[in-house]
Amino acid sequence: MAPWLGAAGGSAAAAETAEPALAVTAVSQTSAGGVTELTLGLSGDAVFSLFTLTEPYRVVIDLPPFAWRAAPVAPGAMPGIVAIRHGLFRHDSGRVVIELDRPLAVRRAGLVPVRGGFALRLGLAPVSRQAFAASAGWPENARWQAGAPTPIEGSGEVLVAIDPGHGGIDPGTAHGDLVEKDLALAFGRSLAQAVARRPGLSAFLTRVDDRYIPLRQRVKLARQAGAHVFVSLHADSLAAGEADGVSIYTLSAQGTDSAAAAFAERENRSDVLAGVNLAGSEDDVTRLLIELARRGSKSEAIKLAESIVGALSGRVALLPTRPHRRGNFFVLKAPDLPSVLVELGFLSSPVDRARLVDPAWRAQLAEGIAEGIADWVDVASPGFLVPRG
Ligand SMILES: [Zn+2]
Structure with a gap:
């Protein structure tokens, strides 16, 4: 289940604010020796959790709510990556979903301080479909939770x-x-x-x-x-x-x-x-x-x-x-x-x-x-x- 859980201090309590305290500032990718390193630039430190899903192959990263300030990634610009989706997932959490076109396992994941903020680095390496599936699945805390219901307008029956x-x-x-x-x-x-x-x-x-x-x-x-x-x-x-x-x-x-x-x-x-x-x-x-x-x-x-x-x-x-x-x-x-x-x-x-x-x-x-x-x-x-x- 939850194969990775990481933190470098910080708190997930920035919920419900108009402008999130955290920003994703950049997305980049490098490849060497069969391992792809994907980096998300963050404006500050943050608790993150990560898991993988199949059909389609995905890496899901949950973070505190964030503003997305990274330049868009053109389709096909990053080998192995079909699309990167991001946004508010629950009222108290943001999510980044990296859709893969092939089984790439997360070999390492960590948050390191860099100039101007932090970098969330993922090392992705090719594995068999079976190996990817064996480690994929939802962690217990990944369930969506309801926020407050919205008010009713009007007085009709x-x-x-x-x-x-x-x-x-x-x-x-x-x-x-x-x-x-x-x-x-x-x-x-x-x-x-x-x-x-x-x-x-x-x-x-x-x-x-x-x-x-x-x-x-x-x-x-x-x-x-x-x-x-x-x-x-x-x-x-x-x-x-x-x-x-x-x-x-x-x-x-x-x-x-x-x-x-x-x-x-x-x-x-x-x-x-x-x-x-x-x-x-x-x-x-x-x-x-x-x-x-x-x-x-x-x-x-x-x-x-x-x-x-x-x-x-x-x-x-x-x-x-x-x-x-x-x-x-x-x-x-x-x-x-x-x-x-x-x-x-x-x-x-x-x-x-x-x-x-x-x-x-x-x-x-x-x-x-x-x-x-x-x-x-x-x-x-x-x-x-x-x-x-
Ligand atoms: Zn629609």
Whole structure:
């Protein structure tokens, strides 16, 4: 399990501050004699812990919350390294995930004082897949922990959980300065206000800052708050880049088409990319009960999606073909909670990028979604509107 644990004094108590005390100032790599040395420059000393994971091969480093001031690493610039992800992981910890394209074991790890701060040095050496797997796994303390729940806006009886996708270590997709996690959060705030202004509705956000929340936890937070509706917010990118417009997804194992399936697959990888422990899923009996309840919530989710599509028509540009789409999204699997995923637009599309940064367009989208939810309340099966919590 936790193969390395190191410290050079310091403290992890810098949580919840606006600007973290610690900064990662540089990332560099050198190779000699088959051993790769990866160095993270730190502004100060810090307690760190480190572990490795398989599928894909990853080295995960947990640190106190940090600001990232290192220059971006171009893809392919460092042999053996696919990507370096970083950000807030829990309310009290930052995380760096180094994704490897081959099994490289951590031979040594240590923090040494250097000019202007400290250097966290990792010695990585090639090993067999079996050897890498044998030492990989989550340490006991790596579990994600919930922070304080976010306040509920509005006083209506029907509570809408608004779930800004991604956050913290998981940026989602990006195009230049436009990053999915930031767009989803900013739009989520506007949507919460638009929903709370509607009579009978109130809203709460699954996250209100730039932190990572595991997919399963997002649904759990909604249910704990007593939500009646779950709306997850995302923005995709396409390699081809020709599509534009808003689309609404509901759960389906089959999916609308291969594009929807690929989108769901990308979204469901969120926890893997963030290095979240997925152990402890529901057992078979629970799964059966959940499946039974899900059939009811699925048809309710379809009504909800069609109400939102109806309310958005004429307000904003929808995806021209089938704006209501289906996909096997993990985050839509709450058993008793009608759930939709709103694809705000494609960051790969210049048309959508212009819309996404236009306050008037965003306001129309927020009003339309809020109206669609209010319309759904008028036609919802009464069982889905009873007080929860
Ligand atoms: Zn997303």
